[in-house]
Amino acid sequence: MRWENALRRHLQGSGSLEGARDTIYSLLSRVAELDADVADVLFASWLGAQYQGPGGALFETIEQDPFELKPREAIQFFKKRELVSPEEFAAEEDAYKSRVFGLSRVSDRYVLDRVHGSLNKALEEGGTLDEFLTEVDGYAEKLGIGGRGDYYWETVFRNNMQTALNAGRYRQQMRAVDRRPYWQYNAVMDSKTRPAHRK
Numbered sequence: 001m002r003w004e005n006a007l008r009r010h011l012q013g014s015g016s017l018e019g020a021r022d023t024i025y026s027l028l029s030r031v032a033e034l035d036a037d038v039a040d041v042l043f044a045s046w047l048g049a050q051y052q053g054p055g056g057a058l059f060e061t062i063e064q065d066p067f068e069l070k071p072r073e074a075i076q077f078f079k080k081r082e083l084v085s086p087e088e089f090a091a092e093e094d095a096y097k098s099r100v101f102g103l104s105r106v107s108d109r110y111v112l113d114r115v116h117g118s119l120n121k122a123l124e125e126g127g128t129l130d131e132f133l134t135e136v137d138g139y140a141e142k143l144g145i146g147g148r149g150d151y152y153w154e155t156v157f158r159n160n161m162q163t164a165l166n167a168g169r170y171r172q173q174m175r176a177v178d179r180r181p182y183w184q185y186n187a188v189m190d191s192k193t194r195p196a197h198r199k
Helices: 002-012 017-029 036-050 072-080 086-091 094-099 109-125 129-140 149-176
Strands: none
Touching (some): 072 149, 109 129, 129 149
């Protein structure tokens, strides 16, 4: 505990997260000279800084298990998706199709809203495919969208979850690109690579 308090005072005096990071890195480079307790404290401090959000206190205790955190950016992205009919979806420019939500052969806004709500619930609560299928089975026949089979609903679930999670991850990466300037897009560069992706 004596080492932890001394280290805390030293790092808090560094003035910025970047300064604290530099201090930790310089101390970690000499970790072989230090005893195991100090090495553990340094590693815990470094790990805590990795999860530190902007504007927070440097040594604030992580209150929530990182594996229990909701995908906030993915949820925000998914909630903003506008409900559209198949005809409206087909008329959308390709660049905007990820911003709308539609189901093949379903034009009824109430039905779209109900399925969108089930997907949103799965995102917010960490729901599984089986939980989604059970929920949809409960109202699909009543709403006239039954008989599509689990494979259809599995595709709906997987496509929408992955689209939302990837959009959320992209937003996180763009927020961090100034601090970690090594983000890049890598294309396969074969005969099937689109011209826009070759740049």
